[in-house]
Structures are given as structure tokens and as C-alpha cells.
Amino acid sequence: MDKAALKARVCEIIRERNAEIVELGRSIFAEPELGFKEVKTSAKIKAAFEKLGLECETGWGITGVKARMKGKASKRTVAMLGELDAIVCRTHPNCDAVTGAAHCCGHNVQIANVYAVAAALKEAGAMEYLGGDVVLFAVPAEEYVEIDYRSKLRDEGKLRFLGGKQQIIAEGGFDDCDIAMQMHVAVTDNPEGDMMYAGSCNGFIGKLIEYHGRAAHAAGAPSQGINALNAAMMGIMGVNAIRETFREEDCVRFHPIINAGGDLVNVIPDYVKMESYCRASSVKALSGYNKAINRALKAGGDAIGARCEIKDLPGYLPLAPDAKLAECLRENAAAMMGEKNVFSGVHSAGSTDMGDVSQIMPTVHPWVGCVKGTLHGADYVVDNEEVAYVKCPQALACMIVDLLWDDAEKADEICREFKPVFTKETYCQFLEDLSAGKN
Ligand SMILES: [Zn+2]
Ligand SMILES: [Zn+2]
Known part of the structure; x- marks a missing residue:
């Protein structure tokens, strides 16, 4: 079989197995689970892989499931990921009555895509034409939620980091992937559906900020107090005063809230608690601006004589799609969805833990327009199942064939040219340092 014939066969199989692919997607949609608790979802994908004759490794990041399809040689490995977790949306008609979990971020569609690609490559006998392996990986906990619960898991030694892909990177789950x-x-209003194949995302650092002052009578003896609220306001003003140094291309966001700002009006506030993210578009920018923001926040305390304590928490790193990989995806997506429905994309100020993976290996994370309503919202609905469950997996499966065809030349070239920001070790160290306040 030549490459074009193999790609055609792979696409045909995805079409033929549509009912079972959609059923898996819908079944996961019907039983949403939150991150690191995706027990039923994990079991479903394991059963589906095993039905295809794939051997599964379980327990990656607690609930993750990994399977490998070997090529005629194993020169490079392409990992196709899908996320297991849901988000909380208590107003969504299909939410879990107890937990409020709902699949209104569409991760169930990702899992169905992983299965579709696996089934098509398997049934087409594709691996005997490919010079590399394919890893199918269902991964947990993309949504950065239930921080208390996850911190507890960390205290118990079950997690090192709070995001699913972060945890799996640390566990070594991607060590054998290239x-x-x-x-x-x-969300799209294009009736034909569309794909943004190379959109990038901000990274973020979570911040807990505390100001400690001294209580005193607010009217009778303010001179004896140290006003923590004034310190916090000065801190915020300090950050505002350096906003003009934030470069457009770094896409910096600092958007604090005050969770505790004093107890009684007649007492000088001795304790103020704030939370924020520092977001930026590259690791270097994230690190640099976070330092500057911390300096300004601390200066607020210094100005008033209050003590400022800042705890930085590792969030997610910026998503930087690999240009050559994205081009390979563009060609295949255009063939399925039409040139006019496939576009490069824009930078988003939001974040995903796929960003962390993209700092270590060549990565693509296309945004596939097949949904109506609002992501994470009550009106979220998969509107274009043809794009979600047929055209998208067809494009992804064909892309894998291109990357690994014959002696995996294309994958190999992309990997050789890729310049990682981190190795696994320096990545883990970066996150640990951040938690320890060293960044
Ligand atoms: Zn989401
Ligand atoms: Zn999502």
C-alpha cells in the first residue's frame, strides 16, 4: 500500500466505525468526573483499548491510561493525548447531580478521538508501514481545580504536581515519547466547522499574597497601627505603575482579588489576603514579570511598614505549538475540512497544561470548532459531530501516517530541529523552585 492509499483506508475506517466512536464520546459525556478522580472514564478507555487488542499501562497520574502501538521500526514515538476530566458546571443539564461535574470543556471528544485514531491505525494494519510507534495516552486533570484536594494528595505523596500532564511528566510518562x-x-458559528491549528496560549503562576500589619483603634489611635489594607493597595498600585513596562508581545495579565480586607471598620486592618495569577506568553517573560510583580507587591508593604508574604504556585506553562508539526496538521486538516475552514490562529491569554508538554517536546494542540454555546457554560453542546468525531480524527490519524511513514523521516526531522526550553529534570526543578519562592 502506498501512503495515499493507507491514509484513505484509515479515513474510511473512522467513517465506518462512527457509531462506536460517537457512543464512547457520549458515554463519557454522560458520566463526568473531576481531575484525578476519573475512575469510570479511565476504565472505559482501558476497556476500549483492550477490545482493540492493545495492552494498557494504568496508574499514570493516578487515572491515566497509556497504550503503545509498535511500528515496523521504533525510530520516533508520536503520542496522541486525550484528557479524562470534566469541569464543574452545576447549571449544565448533563452535570453530575452530586459533584456538579460536566463535560462542557469537551474532553470526552478528545478521548473519542484518541480511540478513533487507535482503531483506524490498528484495523488498517498501518503500523507495518510506519517507522515509528504511536502512543495513545488518556491523561487526567487538565482543569486546574480543587486545589485543596490535590494539595492533600500531594501531602500524602500521591502527587508531586497539581496538573495532570505536569504530574505525568514528573513520573516519566512522556520519557518514551518524542x-x-x-x-x-x-466554539464556532461556522456550520462547516473549523480548526485553529497553531493557536498559542499564555502560561501562568498562581499567587497567594498576604500583608501583615498591626491592629489599633481606627479613630482613637491609628498611629499605633500598621494598616495592611493600605499596604495591599500600595502593592496593587505598584504593579499598576509598572504596567507600562509590560510588552504587548508578552501578553502579561495580573488580575488580583482581595479575599480578606479587614474585619471591622473601627479596627485598623492587620491582615489582608490577596490572590492572583501572573500570566505571560513565554517562560522567560513569565519568570521575569513575576519577579517584577513580586518586587512591587513587597514595596507596598515596605511603604507602610507591613510585612508582605508571597507564595507562588506553579500553574501551567505557555503553549507554543511547533511550526513544522502544525504545518503537517494544516495540510491534513485542510484535506478533510476545506482550506477555508483551517486557519493558523491567535494567541490566547488562557492556559492549558499541554503548554508544559510543549516546552519539552514538539507539540500541536488544535482548537476544533464543533461546539455551540460557551466552553465551561450551561449552554455548551457538541453541535457538529461530523467534525468532532469524523473529520478531526481523520486529520489526526493521517497526520500520524505522514509523520511516521516509512522510516519516520518527518517526525525525525521535526524532533532534530526542535529546541526544548526544558528537559524533564530542569522542568521539574523549575516548578519546585517556583513553589519554594526561588524564581
Ligand atoms: Zn476547560
Ligand atoms: Zn479543556
């Missing part, structure tokens, strides 16, 4: 790809649903 390239990572994952689709994500997106």
Missing part, C-alpha cells in the same frame, strides 16, 4: 498532539473542541 512528539505530542491533542485536539480540543472550540
Whole structure:
């Protein structure tokens, strides 16, 4: 079989197995689970892989499931990822009555895509034409939620980091992968559906900020107090005063809230608690601006004589799609969805833990327009199942064939040219340092 014939066969199989692919997607949609608790979802994908004759490794990041399809040689490995977790949306008609979990970020569609690609490559006998392996990886906990619960898991030694892909990177789950790809649903009003194949995302650092002052009678003896609220306001003003140094291309966001700002009006506030994210578009920018923001926040305390304590928490790193990989995806997506429905994309100020993977290996994370309503919202609905469950997995499966065809030349070239920001070790160290306040 030549490459074009193999790609055609792979696409045909995805079409033929449509009912079972959609059923898996819908079944996961019907039983949403939150991150690191995706027990039923994990069991479903394991059963589906095993039905295809794939051997599964379980327990990656607690609930993750990994399977490998071996090529005629194993020169490079392409990992196709899908996320297991749901988000909380208590107003969504299909939410879990107890937990409020709902699949209104469409991660169930990702899992169905992983299965579709696996089934098509398997049934087509594709691996005997490919010079590399394919890893199918269902991964947990993309949504950065339930921080208390996850911190408890960390205290118990079950987690090192709070995001699913972060945890799996640390566990070594990606050590035997060279390239990572994952689709994500997106909202569109294009009736034909569309794909943004190379959109990038901000990274973020979570921040807990406390100001400690001294209580005193607010009217009778303010001179004896140290006003923590004034310190916090000065801190915020300090950050505002350096906003003009934030470069447009770094896409910095600092958006604090005050969770505790004093107890009684007649007492000088001795304690103020704030939370924020520092977001930026590259690791270097994230690190640099976070330092500057911390300096300004601390200066607020210094100005008033209050003590400022800042705890930085590792969030997610910026998503930087690999240009050559994205071009390979563009060609295949255009063939399925039409040139006019496939576009490069824009930078988003939001974040995903696929960003962390993209700092270590060549990555693509296309946003696939097949949804109506609002992501994470009550009106979210998969509107274009043809794009979600047929055209998207067809494009992804064909992309894998291109990357690994014959002696995996294309995958190999992309990997050789890729310049990682981190190795696994320096990545873990970066996150640990951040938690320890060293960044
Ligand atoms: Zn989401
Ligand atoms: Zn999502």
C-alpha cells in the first residue's frame, strides 16, 4: 500500500466505525468526573483499548491510561493525548447531580478521538508501514481545580504536581515519547466547522499574597497601627505603575482579588489576603514579570511598614505549538475540512497544561470548532459531530501516517530541529523552585 492509499483506508475506517466512536464520546459525556478522580472514564478507555487488542499501562497520574502501538521500526514515538476530566458546571443539564461535574470543556471528544485514531491505525494494519510507534495516552486533570484536594494528595505523596500532564511528566510518562498532539473542541458559528491549528496560549503562576500589619483603634489611635489594607493597595498600585513596562508581545495579565480586607471598620486592618495569577506568553517573560510583580507587591508593604508574604504556585506553562508539526496538521486538516475552514490562529491569554508538554517536546494542540454555546457554560453542546468525531480524527490519524511513514523521516526531522526550553529534570526543578519562592 502506498501512503495515499493507507491514509484513505484509515479515513474510511473512522467513517465506518462512527457509531462506536460517537457512543464512547457520549458515554463519557454522560458520566463526568473531576481531575484525578476519573475512575469510570479511565476504565472505559482501558476497556476500549483492550477490545482493540492493545495492552494498557494504568496508574499514570493516578487515572491515566497509556497504550503503545509498535511500528515496523521504533525510530520516533508520536503520542496522541486525550484528557479524562470534566469541569464543574452545576447549571449544565448533563452535570453530575452530586459533584456538579460536566463535560462542557469537551474532553470526552478528545478521548473519542484518541480511540478513533487507535482503531483506524490498528484495523488498517498501518503500523507495518510506519517507522515509528504511536502512543495513545488518556491523561487526567487538565482543569486546574480543587486545589485543596490535590494539595492533600500531594501531602500524602500521591502527587508531586497539581496538573495532570505536569504530574505525568514528573513520573516519566512522556520519557518514551518524542512528539505530542491533542485536539480540543472550540466554539464556532461556522456550520462547516473549523480548526485553529497553531493557536498559542499564555502560561501562568498562581499567587497567594498576604500583608501583615498591626491592629489599633481606627479613630482613637491609628498611629499605633500598621494598616495592611493600605499596604495591599500600595502593592496593587505598584504593579499598576509598572504596567507600562509590560510588552504587548508578552501578553502579561495580573488580575488580583482581595479575599480578606479587614474585619471591622473601627479596627485598623492587620491582615489582608490577596490572590492572583501572573500570566505571560513565554517562560522567560513569565519568570521575569513575576519577579517584577513580586518586587512591587513587597514595596507596598515596605511603604507602610507591613510585612508582605508571597507564595507562588506553579500553574501551567505557555503553549507554543511547533511550526513544522502544525504545518503537517494544516495540510491534513485542510484535506478533510476545506482550506477555508483551517486557519493558523491567535494567541490566547488562557492556559492549558499541554503548554508544559510543549516546552519539552514538539507539540500541536488544535482548537476544533464543533461546539455551540460557551466552553465551561450551561449552554455548551457538541453541535457538529461530523467534525468532532469524523473529520478531526481523520486529520489526526493521517497526520500520524505522514509523520511516521516509512522510516519516520518527518517526525525525525521535526524532533532534530526542535529546541526544548526544558528537559524533564530542569522542568521539574523549575516548578519546585517556583513553589519554594526561588524564581
Ligand atoms: Zn476547560
Ligand atoms: Zn479543556
